[in-house]
Ligand SMILES: Nc1ncnc2c1ncn2[C@@H]1O[C@H](COP(=O)(O)OP(=O)(O)O)[C@@H](O)[C@H]1O
């Protein structure tokens with residue numbers, strides 16, 4: 155668990171991060187979203203002390219981050235950035251091995267970990283371990299960047315716009331992969347983005363930032379249904395907030411037993427996609443099936459619509 | 466028309482130059498003693514007929530290749546063979562023209578001989594440029610040429626030529642001056658590296674220092690070397706007079722001290738500037754990631770920044786090394802020694818062969834240093850930035 159207490163950063167007379175307090179739950183993805191220049195990166199970089207706070211403190215698992223030298227702290231915290239930051243003169247395997255090396259792991263353990271991570275990111279170790287970053291596609295480079303950040307099994311992973319340089323299709327795939335990886339390794343992730351869609355898609359909790367302050371820190375649905383102020387409402391998208399809300403719930407979550415007519419929909423599909431599919435078929439309801447095709451019940455338009463407004 | 470289009474332009478130029486050299490300029494010069502101007506001799510006057518014909522046959526082969534063969538490797542090999550044959554022919558002329566036991570008469574390559582060699586060298590370098598050999602191949606070629614030259618010199622092939630007669634007289638001194646030459650060039654480079662690398666890193670880290678430092682170093686670069694030697698003489702002489710220890714260490718107004726200091730000062734700019742440029746070229750995302758993953762500042766510098774800047778820094782070192790090898794020659798004027806001593810002594814005595822004894826090894830060393838460091842830079846730069 156990361157506890158941020160009254161954290162501020164001033165550069166000269168300008169306050170870039172202004173008395174931020176928040177708690178990041180263990181084993182979750184927390185997203186910090188805000189416009190460019192709102193202080194997101196500075197807040198994130200104060201967690202691993204790439205930026206030293208002007209005041210306030212950060213506790214990780216109850217321990218003040220200033221109780222050890224900054225470089226030792228950083229070796230325990232994963233860090234992935236936009237444009238991956240891979241070392242161009244080192245192979246993929248050497249890049250991933252960076253922190254394990256700094257920590258003095260044995261070569262055997264490092265080799266096994268590198269292979270494990272490459273496979274977890276769908277890169278065949280035999281083919282990719284010896285390649286140099288410039289020989290990879292943008293999506294592969296980004297995956298290696300995240301693999302490198304996870305190499306020493308950190309309990310916390312900080313990500314600063316990690317998918318910012320990817321085109322939309324690869325980006326969407328990278329987001330799915332991150333959700334998978336998070337479930338698999340149980341890492342506590344703090345991710346910074348300026349993309350509200352990305353925030354809603356990834357974040358179990360989302361902090362909305364503006365001008366150095368956290369305006370609201372809440373579950374995505376709560377940001378939509380109970381925005382703290384008009385700025386949050388505008389930033390989370392006034393016009394399509396109902397549809398955004400629908401995309402936060404899956405068909406499987408609200409399916410009721412029994413069968414009805416209409417198209418067949420995967421349990422993992424969002425209500426937004428389910429509604430679209432039902433409209434497309436001119437139906438009033440849909441069948442919900444799990445990934446093996448077994449029936450999970452049915453879903454009516456009325457039930458979907460009930461989820462598109464604040465309770 | 467199609468035939469004409471296939472004739473190599475450079476080949477035509479080289480053929481014309483080579484033919485003119487052979488027809489109108491002396492192949493070798495025969496001098497009755499070391500100082501007097503000599504008698505010009507053509508190829509056939511200088512060599513026994515069979516040797517002269519063999520030489521002409523080789524040159525015809527070179528002409529045919531230069532004009533009509535596009536294959537770069539063939540052109541390169543033929544040019545090399547041509548260089549070897551012409552050099553050997555000049556050496557043979559020396560042996561043939563010198564009466565046995567006579568140590569007074571001198572035989573030297575004539576303008577025609579030099580020009581022939583020059584055209585063949587041009588043909589070889591042109592072919593080499595087209596071949597674009599890998600760095601390792603270039604180094605191997607250099608070693609091969611050095612071994613061939615060393616072998617010929619070791620077996621006394623050129624011993625009857627004037628320049629080698631100068632060498633024979635000065636052999637002991639030549640080794641000493643060569644030693645001094647290399648020490649001055651490499652020593653000032655080493656001292657410059659010790660200062661310039663940290664200075665370059667500092668200029669990169671502290672942008673405010675950059676303009677001032679580079680400006681000052683730039684100004685030093687514009688002072689002519691003779692003037693800089695002169696500027697250094699007075700303070701160093703005063704230092705030696707005031708501090709006996711300095712004098713004991715060999716610091717004087719003339720000699721090695723002002724030479725090394727001047728070369729050191731000239732060496733700073735290329736290394737500092739290239740270090741700054743090289744470090745600036747390093748991806749800031751890579752540096753940020755390195756810091757973010759817990760490398761100490763020293764580790765970031767040693768493992769990320771310097772390795773990635775190294776090719777650029779080394780090309781600065783290349784500039785300095787080539788520049789120093791050449792400039793040490795001038796330091797002989799202030800009594801620092803080195804191969805320049807032969808050059809200036811030769812000029813004083815109007816003994817052109819003594820000048821060449823100093824100049825040719827200097828050029829060869831500068832060339833070799835340039836090839837070696839170029840190859841190193843290119844090899845390191847293979848790893849993409
Ligand atoms: N080292 C610094 N010195 C001065 N100002 C800075 C520094 N780093 C960031 N800032 C300023 O702080 C503000 C917030 O920056 P940042 O945290 O990078 O924003 P974001 O990541 O939300 O785009 C920006 O206005 C930026 O110009």
Ligand SMILES: [Mg+2]
Nearest residue numbers: 194195196314
């Ligand atoms: Mg940012």
